[in-house]
Amino acid sequence: MPLTMPAPDQSVLARRDRIVAALRRIVPGEGVISAPEALRPYETDALTAYRQPPLVVVLPETTEQVSAILRWCHGEGVKVVPRGAGTSLSGGALPLADAVLLGLSRLNRILEVDYDDRIAVVQPGVTNLAVSQAVAEAGFHYAPDPSSQIACSIGGNVAENAGGVHCLKYGLTSNNVLGVELVTMEGEVLRLGGRQLDPAGLNLMGLVVGSEGMLGVVTEIILRILPRPETARAALIGFPSVEGAGQCVADVIAAGIIPAGMEMMDRPAIHAAEAFVQAGYPLDVEALLIVELDGPDVECAYLIEEVARIARRNGATLLRMARDEPERLAFWAGRKAAFPAVGRITPDYLCMDGTIPRRRLPDVLRRIAALSEDYGLGVVNVFHAGDGNLHPIILYDANQGQLERAEAFGQDILRLCVEVGGVLTGEHGVGVEKRDLMPEMFSEIDLAHQQRVKCAFDPELLLNPGKVFPTLHRCAELGRMHVHGGKLPFPDLPRF
Amino acid sequence: MLPVTVRDLADIVAETAAAGRRLEIRGGGSKAEIGALVRDAAILDLRAFAGVIDYDPAELVLTVGAGTPLAEVQALVAAERQMLAFEPFDHGPIFGRPAGAATIGGVVAAGVAGSNRLSMGAPRDHLLGFEAVSGRGEHFVAGGRVVKNVTGYDLPKLMAGSWGRLAAMTRLTLRLVPAGRTSATLILSGRSDAAAQAAMATAMRSTANVAAAAHLPAEVNAGRAVTAFRLHGFRPSVEARFAMLAGLLAAMGPVERLGEAEAGRLWRRLRDLSPLDDGQPLWRINVPPSGGCAVTSALAGQGARWLFDWAGGLVWLSFGGDAALVRRAAEAAGGHAMLVRAPAEHRALVPTLHPEAPGVAALSRRIRQAFDPAGVFETGRFPERPRAD
Numbered sequence: 001m002p003l004t005m006p007a008p009d010q011s012v013l014a015r016r017d018r019i020v021a022a023l024r025r026i027v028p029g030e031g032v033i034s035a036p037e038a039l040r041p042y043e044t045d046a047l048t049a050y051r052q053p054p055l056v057v058v059l060p061e062t063t064e065q066v067s068a069i070l071r072w073c074h075g076e077g078v079k080v081v082p083r084g085a086g087t088s089l090s091g092g093a094l095p096l097a098d099a100v101l102l103g104l105s106r107l108n109r110i111l112e113v114d115y116d117d118r119i120a121v122v123q124p125g126v127t128n129l130a131v132s133q134a135v136a137e138a139g140f141h142y143a144p145d146p147s148s149q150i151a152c153s154i155g156g157n158v159a160e161n162a163g164g165v166h167c168l169k170y171g172l173t174s175n176n177v178l179g180v181e182l183v184t185m186e187g188e189v190l191r192l193g194g195r196q197l198d199p200a201g202l203n204l205m206g207l208v209v210g211s212e213g214m215l216g217v218v219t220e221i222i223l224r225i226l227p228r229p230e231t232a233r234a235a236l237i238g239f240p241s242v243e244g245a246g247q248c249v250a251d252v253i254a255a256g257i258i259p260a261g262m263e264m265m266d267r268p269a270i271h272a273a274e275a276f277v278q279a280g281y282p283l284d285v286e287a288l289l290i291v292e293l294d295g296p297d298v299e300c301a302y303l304i305e306e307v308a309r310i311a312r313r314n315g316a317t318l319l320r321m322a323r324d325e326p327e328r329l330a331f332w333a334g335r336k337a338a339f340p341a342v343g344r345i346t347p348d349y350l351c352m353d354g355t356i357p358r359r360r361l362p363d364v365l366r367r368i369a370a371l372s373e374d375y376g377l378g379v380v381n382v383f384h385a386g387d388g389n390l391h392p393i394i395l396y397d398a399n400q401g402q403l404e405r406a407e408a409f410g411q412d413i414l415r416l417c418v419e420v421g422g423v424l425t426g427e428h429g430v431g432v433e434k435r436d437l438m439p440e441m442f443s444e445i446d447l448a449h450q451q452r453v454k455c456a457f458d459p460e461l462l463l464n465p466g467k468v469f470p471t472l473h474r475c476a477e478l479g480r481m482h483v484h485g486g487k488l489p490f491p492d493l494p495r496f
Numbered sequence: 497m498l499p500v501t502v503r504d505l506a507d508i509v510a511e512t513a514a515a516g517r518r519l520e521i522r523g524g525g526s527k528a529e530i531g532a533l534v535r536d537a538a539i540l541d542l543r544a545f546a547g548v549i550d551y552d553p554a555e556l557v558l559t560v561g562a563g564t565p566l567a568e569v570q571a572l573v574a575a576e577r578q579m580l581a582f583e584p585f586d587h588g589p590i591f592g593r594p595a596g597a598a599t600i601g602g603v604v605a606a607g608v609a610g611s612n613r614l615s616m617g618a619p620r621d622h623l624l625g626f627e628a629v630s631g632r633g634e635h636f637v638a639g640g641r642v643v644k645n646v647t648g649y650d651l652p653k654l655m656a657g658s659w660g661r662l663a664a665m666t667r668l669t670l671r672l673v674p675a676g677r678t679s680a681t682l683i684l685s686g687r688s689d690a691a692a693q694a695a696m697a698t699a700m701r702s703t704a705n706v707a708a709a710a711h712l713p714a715e716v717n718a719g720r721a722v723t724a725f726r727l728h729g730f731r732p733s734v735e736a737r738f739a740m741l742a743g744l745l746a747a748m749g750p751v752e753r754l755g756e757a758e759a760g761r762l763w764r765r766l767r768d769l770s771p772l773d774d775g776q777p778l779w780r781i782n783v784p785p786s787g788g789c790a791v792t793s794a795l796a797g798q799g800a801r802w803l804f805d806w807a808g809g810l811v812w813l814s815f816g817g818d819a820a821l822v823r824r825a826a827e828a829a830g831g832h833a834m835l836v837r838a839p840a841e842h843r844a845l846v847p848t849l850h851p852e853a854p855g856v857a858a859l860s861r862r863i864r865q866a867f868d869p870a871g872v873f874e875t876g877r878f879p880e881r882p883r884a885d
Contacts, residue, residue: 115701117784191853195787196830200832207651207654295705296736357557426642427646429646434647445634445635446638452866468649
């Protein structure tokens with residue numbers, strides 16, 4: 001199934017010089033990039049199978065510039081694709097040939113930290129990790145911690161509603177954002193939410209988080225920060241079967257324990273990680289759990305014993321408690337290096353991101369193994385076991401022409417997730433990657449209700465078009481009761 | 497009107513919209529006295545959409561009919577030692593009626609959250625998915641039935657707290673959390689509002705993991721100011737954190753631990769707001785925690801009485817004076833004020849929800865029109881501006 005994107009508007013391509021000149025008037029100096037070779041670094045995000053150089057890149061430094069850019073583009077009917085750090089795994093920041101790529105990397109200041117109100121006010125280009133580092137001295141942290149946290153930006157986290165291994169206990173981005181400053185496609189600057197816990201009226205801020213850059217451009221974010229837990233303790237637990245590990249996860253939750261993180265790896269993932277970082281993982285188990293508890297020393301000491309008891313009851317054949325901080329970090333080193341570890345055993349890989357009800361895990365892993373045989377492609381499973389978020393990693397070789405097969409395999413896995421009561425994406429976003437699978441989860445009526453939200457923010461569909469929705473409907477057409485016919489086609493996008 | 501199937505419901509909404517008439521969505525009616533009096537809308541009673549649809553305690557997820565009584569949901573999950581983290585409560589007692597009428601759909605639609613909201617989130621943080629009939633008379637689903645989901649726009653975030661202005665929800669999927677195995681309440685006595693505010697900030701900056709923090713000034717608590725802190729969790733952890741918190745606060749005044757029954761009474765009074773049951777209009781003011789005292793000092797000396805929850809970020813205010821003063825004070829502190837309880841003639845003049853900035857109000861209006869183009873749910877209960885007359 002080739003991916004198609006909105007057809008480039010020839011009249012916009014023809015006006016390129018005029019567009020570049022107008023952007024230069026708004027953002028003087030180095031902030032406008034138009035030389036073809038300089039556009040190259042922006043042609044893809046972390047979903048590197050898809051590439052498309054943008055029309056032009058603009059890197060504003062102020063909200064006023066963002067507003068002026070959007071107002072001008074809106075007036076001229078020019079599309080805009082916003083971009084944070086370019087670490088999206090779903091192609092959320094994939095450029096369009098006829099769209100301005102609006103990079104927020106220069107809006108990179110932490111504007112204010114208030115420990116009495118427990119908030120940090122930051123610009124979108126600040127990296128996720130930089131927020132935690134800025135408040136570390138006062139004993140605070142920003143809880144969501146996507147794996148890409150040294151690189152990914154808060155603006156991108158907001159756009160994608162990013163998660164991380166600790167979101168089981170602390171929630172996703174949307175549970176940790178109180179307010180945003182949003183610039184609409186028309187250039188209007190709005191404040192949604194605030195420093196208080198709840199908005200006055202409709203929760204529009206909640207809609208913006210996770211909207212994949214399609215509703216507006218966020219230029220300031222008010223984040224909740226939390227006192228950093230005193231201690232973190234981790235246990236490494238090996239099982240002779242996936243069922244045993246799955247039951248252990250269920251029993252931990254049933255005992256009223258919400259670990260800070262609870263990760264599972266299957267046999268191929270354990271072997272790949274161990275070969276790569278020598279974390280000391282056992283090679284004779286079928287499933288490995290890392291259970292991390294955080295909080296006061298007393299609580300961690302008490303709960304880690306509870307977890308150990310539950311693990312033994314479920315037939316764990318290996319049970320190791322991290323004795324100190326280096327050992328705890330070693331437990332994580334293998335899991336955190338899972339992707340590069342897999343990169344060593346395969347020329348290319350695709351990382352999937354479905355969520356399932358936890359109880360369905362053994363069944364789903366069995367069916368993924370069967371699909372793997374059918375497709376003749378290997379698969380490695382890492383899994384945020386606590387919240388049911390699967391990351392099957394499909395191994396393939398693009399030079400052998402296996403990309404299409406790998407994508408078809410991935411789509412079957414996501415269909416399976418939906419079939420067992422789960423969803424297409426737990427934390428990576430729909431982007432372009434899962435866009436055409438949306439009808440697996442939502443009817444045309446469901447999608448129309450979502451797309452009318454888009455129309456309320458951006459009726460001309462100029463902001464990040466071609467993402468999330470499998471079919472472009474004109475807003476006027478969506479306004480009518482029935483939404484069949486008159487759909488705009490997407491042309492093919494070249495792939496690499 | 498009491499539809500029993502989704503199809504009935506969709507037909508009623510579509511026909512009413514086509515006829516240019518209005519519907520007021522209602523569950524148990526426990527919050528019916530919030531908002532301007534609605535004159536010409538038919539009541540759309542959703543209580544037939546009741547009952548548990550799916551509950552597997554090991555998943556910490558519950559799918560339930562929107563019309564299911566809140567008390568039933570709470571009893572169901574409590575039996576599995578779980579709870580709704582946002583601590584929803586029944587508004588009945590605030591209006592002098594017995595508890596028991598509130599439905600789960602009603603508390604989620606109204607964004608009702610108790611003292612735990614400080615640490616554990618609002619309904620919108622725990623509403624994973626829903627099914628509803630929009631103002632277009634169309635049945636649709638949004639979100640999912642798993643804890644971690646970013647597929648499509650996050651409509652559950654919008655629907656929670658939307659007060660029935662977008663769609664009639666028929667089914668909700670909610671995230672649950674384990675109920676704390678033990679809890680403990682520490683109180684600090686005799687603090688002024690500002691000193692209580694400082695104590696609550698100190699507690700929240702610590703690693704005591706405080707679940708709830710509230711302050712009852714002497715004027716509303718039989719002459720004795722009480723600042724209360726609640727801890728939840730496993731016993732050894734609660735004991736250790738209690739000792740740490742007591743040590744931290746001891747320098748600020750006498751500290752004591754409340755017995756279970758007494759603690760239960762105290763936190764219940766913060767839900768039923770009996771300390772403010774004085775016949776004056778009741779306001780709910782949401783500000784940054786450090787702004788709570790600024791709001792109340794602006795209104796002190798004009799007959800206002802109040803108490804604080806959410807470590808100062810929620811002010812419940814009893815005040816018979818000019819509504820504009822309340823709204824100005826809330827805005828000056830960076831927040832907003834909602835009129836919760838007042839005589840009908842007062843509610844006819846003062847919008848219940850805090851007026852929004854023009855750009856935000858316009859966007860909200862476009863969102864409402866997206867779900868409800870004919871305005872079938874625009875009953876006038878939540879006018880955007882004060883009435884001119």
